[in-house]
Amino acid sequence: MPEQSLSVALRENLLKYREEAKSMLFDLVSIQSISGQEGKAQRNLHRRFSALAGETYLIPMKESLRADAKFASGIDVPFEGRPQTRFFWQGKGKGRSLIACAHVDVVGPGDWKNAFEPRVEGDRLYGRGATDDKAAIVSIFLAVKVLQALGVRLLGDFEVHLTNEEEVGMAGALAFVREGFRADGVLVLEPTDHNIHIANRGCLQFKIHVEGKQAHLGNKRYGVNAIEKAAKIIDALVRYEDKLIEEGKGYPLFEKFEYPGQVNVGIIKGGDFFSIVPDSVTMDGGIGFLPMKTMAAVEKEFLDVIDKIGDPWLKDHCRVEFNGLKNEPYQMPLSHPLTDALMETLRFLGRNPEIGGMMATCDARYYFNQGGMPSIVYGGANSKLAHAKNEYADIMDVLETAVDYAAFLIDWCGTSD
Template identity: 25%
Template sequence: MNDRPRSESFLERLVAVPSVSGDEAAIVTVCRDLMVEVGLATRFRPCAGVEGAVNVEGLLGSARPKLCLAGHLDTLPLEGMTVNPLGERRGNRYYGRGTTDMKGGLAAVLAAIDRLVRRGVRLPGQVVVVGTASEETLKCGGYQLAQDHQDADGVVCAEPSDGRVAVAATGSLALRLDAYGTGAHSSVPGSGGNAILAAQAAAKAVVDALTETVEVRYVGPRRRAVNVGVIRGGIAQPVVPSRCTVWLDVRYFVDETAGALMNRITAVCNQVVAGMSGVRIEASQQRLDYEGNPYPRGSWGDFIHVERGMKAFATDPSTAVVEAFRHAVKDEGGDDTIDMMRGWGDVEFVATDHRVPTIYYGPGTVAAAHTADEYIDLDQYHTGVAVYERAIREFLETAKAS
């Protein structure tokens, strides 16, 4: 039986539906229909904190052990893409918004379950597939998943992991630096205190100090990513700016905390502006949305990104879910060395808040995510389908036996 065309149809039908984060009603319906098509019982789960946001779930079986496989349905906007954002095939690649991040992973999960059901495989446990809401923005789908499935024996996020099993993921510190200077007329050399120069110096110092290699539990040394994302300041060329604000994204690892990083950042900033006249820096946490607006204090976005925070986690490689996926990857000819997810996905909540063994495994590469020509390699996609099929069976069988 040639499963490739049918497996690819799940990918094509998901990508064909626009699902920009926050406008996801159509893709929720399509995903529900695909779940029904592969034999899953479905239900909708409204997401706490965000009106109108809904997770769609497909369930197979009802006994223990319980394996939860998750993927977000939303994407970034379609504007600016150099390929058909709703899907086109070129050679062995399928292009479009969400192909790799991450409709491809969710489609591969559905294709794997479709193969298991059509072949009459009886699974000794329960599989739950969750299409989550608004991962790119408010993260409410992942938060709701954690409330609904904190009793799972294993959770897998189908984000693109280059076909490797990632047992850890970074946290994300939403950093804001406010530089305060002394306004003056620009015609007087050295007058005032230039807030833009102070902000520039502080941001560079933070990047230089924190772009370091850290020993990460279970996975070894990893380089921290620090990005300067937005800078705003000044009013006109003849005026020495008295205010400038910079927003950065600082990734951190398990066993680190946002509080400790903030202490380091404050010390770095104070040191770098100590020799600059008429300026000071204040460091705080604040997250901007994709239109450049800060989430208001007390809002859901502020709760997720700042008050609660986007935390790091690491899962013990000896757990059943890690072993099942590593075996499946190896059996399909892949590299079963454990890895770390470079990005952040919405299974972090269930991993950190409820200590459920959680991993990332998905076809595609995160390097193609959020790009103008986003794509997924179809050979990698089909390998992903085969890995999910093998790993689901092994996990449920071995976890049942234990």
């Protein structure tokens, strides 16, 4: 634990950075870093982290990553011009090492006008990405800055990974892992309302093609209505969702979720004219599933659901693709030194966090599943505002979260004093 006097010093000094926190967050939110457009924000952050004691790099994402068996992305944008930022602060001894990871990309604004023109109302800063995930970037930046200002020397190595494409498949995290960066623990920075997440659910994107047979309305029975066939599939998927929910109830770390499984058809396209029997339909959607299932198992279950509809036409005229997002779930052991250490730090600071799982996916899965590193997720308030219209971050919470991060760095990495 940091000494009580050091804990007080962290809080007192971080409060002095209130205006800097507001200014930095304002600037970051002003940069439209929608997935695939992160270059300007990454260069801004490279410049900022370069002012800290340590080494800062811009690391290009390699196009060869697309051939990786674990690569998945919801966009098709070249990696050129949008490298990722890595900050490295070398430790002074034999302490435990840590990677902190936060993502630079944000989702689109939807119908939120002026989403990238941040506004400040009291202690709140509104704008797309304010809470997801740029507040966390400001918090970890200030955590390092205040530790260095106080002359703290960590024993273990510490580095920050600022990733691209988290919102569309987490290719940035995979890129860092494939570059070979490793640590004794990974802290993924996401808004968690100051709770600790040690698991996240998986997500599988699907596309269904249904072929029909075109005919005139007056000869409908001589055709095959692809929309009607698609409706049978939707009905079966609703029942599959019910099955996922029932299977997931009471699963450890996800007990609080009333609906622990999801199947959603989000896009349907079919038909050209009201009096023509449609000969094709495409449906795009996703499946959310708990770590109790593997990606391969869910793919098989999904295909079995359609096969068991028992419609002879569908057996030969329905095709399913899983070519989009394939976000694997991940789950840490229920007890682990990394989780225990963060819990101890937070309790020392007066917090009482819950340990649970995320009903979403994040960069942690690649660090844990492919990188083989213990990985947990922790961050500030307002998680329910992620992706929402009028998303905002509280500046005081940004600073308090920075205190949490700084104290944990001391506890996990150790200090030479």
